[in-house]
Amino acid sequence: MDVVSTDEVPPAERFAYWREVISKLAVPYDLRCDPRVENGFWAHAGFSAFGPVRAALATVMPHSLHRTPKLIRQADPEVFEVVCTVCGGTVSQDGRSADLGGGDLVLLDPSRPYRIEPAPYIPLSRVLLLHTPRSLLLLPPKDMRSLTAVRIPGDQGVGALTSQFLLQLAQRMPELGPSDLLRLSTLTLEVLGTALAHALETESMVPPRTRQRALMAQIKAFIRNHLGDARLTPDAIASAHHISLRYLHKLFRQDGQTVAGYIRELRLEQCRRDLTDPRLCVRPIQAVAAQWGFTSPAHFSQVFRSVYGLSPRQFRHQTMRVHAD
Numbered sequence: 001m002d003v004v005s006t007d008e009v010p011p012a013e014r015f016a017y018w019r020e021v022i023s024k025l026a027v028p029y030d031l032r033c034d035p036r037v038e039n040g041f042w043a044h045a046g047f048s049a050f051g052p053v054r055a056a057l058a059t060v061m062p063h064s065l066h067r068t069p070k071l072i073r074q075a076d077p078e079v080f081e082v083v084c085t086v087c088g089g090t091v092s093q094d095g096r097s098a099d100l101g102g103g104d105l106v107l108l109d110p111s112r113p114y115r116i117e118p119a120p121y122i123p124l125s126r127v128l129l130l131h132t133p134r135s136l137l138l139l140p141p142k143d144m145r146s147l148t149a150v151r152i153p154g155d156q157g158v159g160a161l162t163s164q165f166l167l168q169l170a171q172r173m174p175e176l177g178p179s180d181l182l183r184l185s186t187l188t189l190e191v192l193g194t195a196l197a198h199a200l201e202t203e204s205m206v207p208p209r210t211r212q213r214a215l216m217a218q219i220k221a222f223i224r225n226h227l228g229d230a231r232l233t234p235d236a237i238a239s240a241h242h243i244s245l246r247y248l249h250k251l252f253r254q255d256g257q258t259v260a261g262y263i264r265e266l267r268l269e270q271c272r273r274d275l276t277d278p279r280l281c282v283r284p285i286q287a288v289a290a291q292w293g294f295t296s297p298a299h300f301s302q303v304f305r306s307v308y309g310l311s312p313r314q315f316r317h318q319t320m321r322v323h324a325d
Helices: 011-023 069-074 141-145 157-175 178-199 208-225 234-240 245-254 259-275 285-291 297-308 312-324
Strands: 002-005 030-032 043-050 053-060 064-067 079-085 089-093 096-100 105-108 114-118 125-133
Touching (some): 208 245, 245 259, 259 285
Antiparallel strands (some): 089 096
């Protein structure tokens, strides 16, 4: 991931610097900013590419992005843009306008004019922009056009699960290697395609295996997001995704896993990470386990030893000794 910040740029030059940064994205914009904000403007963003998908996760002072006819005449990158808002805003295209809340998704087509406006009451806007080649999404162009600037709610159903997956992916991009990013590009396209198909009520156009893989990605994002909740059970997961418990277990069996085993694996990894962190060395082991959903200290100690070959206490002691050396 490439990280860009205006922190080291003189205040009077920051907005011009940010415009130059944005101009190098897959989709160049005309940026506009309130003159009162422009002097001392601030922005921080991470940019990454995984396969053909390009992503930007930005936290910025309010300004608008305009995709103008002049810019379109200069170059049409032949991509679709998916916006996932963290703090809200407004998008307009094709005679439609949508007010977005946290986690909402919206599709935009850079081959036609549009604009993205920040919410006026938010001092800092946070947004995830994804650009993907038009040919790689699964829906016909005429259907895609009917979906531009249509809000896909991020607080319920498929939209919520999709935005969780995308935002978690964006936040974890610095941890991922090139091979991970390449594999995730296919999964990301499938998740996006399924969410858009759902919004159009044309899920039948998406191949069944693609729908299953997209659903699994959403389920796993949900599990990671609720990992510390001791009430995270297969029943709760199935209910949250409006599927039967039997079907949930079938999905995991097809991946060579079990639901409980997957949850336990993630929880143990988080505990292992915390037990190796010198900043947490005085935190009771029981508290570490409870934070990640283990309600029984004895059970936690047993499963930890079975995976790592040492009790949690022995593991922490060994790790702290290495740090001390």
